[in-house]
Amino acid sequence: MAHFISQQTFDDAVRENIEEFGLEPQDALKETINQFEAQGVDLSSIVKELSLGPSKADEIKAAIEKLKELNKIDTPDKVLMDQMDVIRIECDKGLTNKVAVAKAGAYDVLLDVLDTKRSYIVVERICLKTLTSLMTKQPDLLDSRGIQSMFRFLNPKVDFDLKKLTLRWIKECCVMHEMNRQNIFNARVLDNLKDLLKDSNPEIIREVMSVFRALILDDDVRVEFGNAHEHARIIASEFLCYLTLLMKKYQTDESFIHDLILTVTALMVRNEFCKKVKDAGGIQMLLSIMENFKNNERVNRQCFKLIKSLAGNDDCKVYLIQVGLAPVYTTALEQNKNNVNTAIAGLNAIAALALRSPENSKALFEANMHTVMVEIMKLYPDEKQVQKSASRAIRNMVSRSRYQNDSFVELGVEELLQKNLKKFPDIEYDTKAALRDLGCNVHLKEEWTGKGGALTTGAVMS
CATH class of the missing domain: 1.25.10.10 (Leucine-rich Repeat Variant)
Incomplete structure (x- = not known):
């Protein structure tokens, strides 16, 4: 069975190989990876890159502190947005940079901005983009407060871009994180997604479908048993017929049809769901699409x-x-x-x-x-x-x-x-x-043959 370590343990081991054994940084990184893999440690969720230097870390921390202070005062929207752009660009550079930004406290500060700047749509858009960039491949940051913030924007009356950005944020938080999936699902996200599916805009429907697919992933190696099948069963029971009917409405939209069939296929986890698709006319529509x-x-x-x-x-x-x-x-x-x-x-x-x-x-x-x-x-x-x-x-x-x-x-x-x-x-x-x-002509091997001896049991034959 695989073993797991924290990011801090990995980083400390790299540092020790540099300081104690005099290895060059890249050699120390390679040696650390080899050491842990030889011990049977699963490194799939570990950032296997050199940490940022002290000066860069200080620079990132200063940017977060500046955003924190700007949010406390009456700041022009553009100044606040420019500062968030600096943070987002840093996150987009790579996973190591995301980790450093997270350590500097960016997650809580960005949620503070969402709370402070309610109804400031342009600021909220940039904030959601920054949160998504920060948490892509780093979903561990999500907590109950973050989930509450997500649900604020899952309303048909909310600005179009805010809905779309929030759905993308949710999706990224579900990838490779079983507990996030369960927490979001248990918060009754399907009730909100049902309302969004009524939106006539195909872009929103595609984002909702991407969330459906993320909720039924089974890709978190840290969890022995997930709820992927149960999530798929519930989503299919409620939405499969509706999704199938969309095949006719969007049958000439290539991107939409691709995502729609991908989603329907992912939800087919039980035999009776096949009949749901058939009864809704999905098979005839499938032929037309082909x-x-x-x-x-x-x-x-x-x-x-x-x-x-x-x-x-x-x-x-x-x-x-x-x-x-x-x-x-x-x-x-x-x-x-x-x-x-x-x-x-x-x-x-x-x-x-x-x-x-x-x-x-x-x-x-x-x-x-x-x-x-x-x-x-x-x-x-x-x-x-x-x-x-x-x-x-x-x-x-x-x-x-x-x-x-x-x-x-x-x-x-x-x-x-x-x-x-x-x-x-x-x-x-x-x-x-x-x-x-x-x-x-083919030679077939007999996989198992008996020894020819009589079978014995504990029973006494008379």
Whole structure:
């Protein structure tokens, strides 16, 4: 199990390597990292950079103190904003600078500005930008007072920029911080986000969706168990149908549709949610979106991922093909196969659609999907994940539809798979499964054999 240390412990160790052992700063940093990693310490949340020098630290502290004093007196807005810009620019230089600014007390001073300058919209905008810059990759600073400040701006009647900036601040505070997510969620943020979703401006809706996605992250290594699934369940139960209906309203807006499908896919954590999307007309809209954005690999990649999730529900898996997905899907994958991540997503969805479904496999085969699959394998011979996903898709296509075997073999798939056995030994299982179901020559290992002895139990037989 990984161990964790504080930033102070890490910085002290670097300093000791410089002062006690005479190492140069960069060498001391490298040696400290090696020492802790050898001890099994997780350094993912540690700033692995040299601390700022005393003079720079004093300069930052002076800037914070100046802002603190300016906030106490009747200061022209521009003077206050200029001082916050100085702090924000310092934060934008890097994580080390953010840490130094935080140590100087910037967080509390910025919240004081928000409290003092209520209704001074131009000042509040700059203050929110500065807070976001300060807390990006440094969300530990957030406390209950900060959450209260956030909620002040989550109101449809609040200035547009203030709402947008606050949503971005919330999102950054949720990244890699489970307790922030739980505290914000438990403060009933969904009630506020529900009101903001009624906003007709797509920019606000996109920011709300980014908050949804941040609330269901599971990326904090310091927490053994998070609430990502429960958050996703609650958000999906309340908002999934509404989000699905937005597909029709914004079906020609590329950026919006990309974020919308990304969000819907992230919320599909339970089987019954697939049916919610189907019942709301999401599958028909998905086909329309794929036709509208035939050559857009970003949008199609997200569509493929959503299809894979939907195919986890047996009724949706059948319905996807019934409404004519197969030819649309084949065209989309063919036209976007030159992006490796899109190709992988496409192959994964084929595997899900064809799994234990000979009817789906037949439809995909008749749409010439097998040709596209083999083309992708030939296009990325050295990409292990492509070959693994393709092997699974082939196995599921032919396992209950052996009449397809000859067509796959004629395209040269057997030679590709045999090469993969030597090239990628760690995906041997998937490769051999594809070869086996294609009827090709393959040596299968017996994973376990009994010793042939009689089994004994504590029971007495009479």
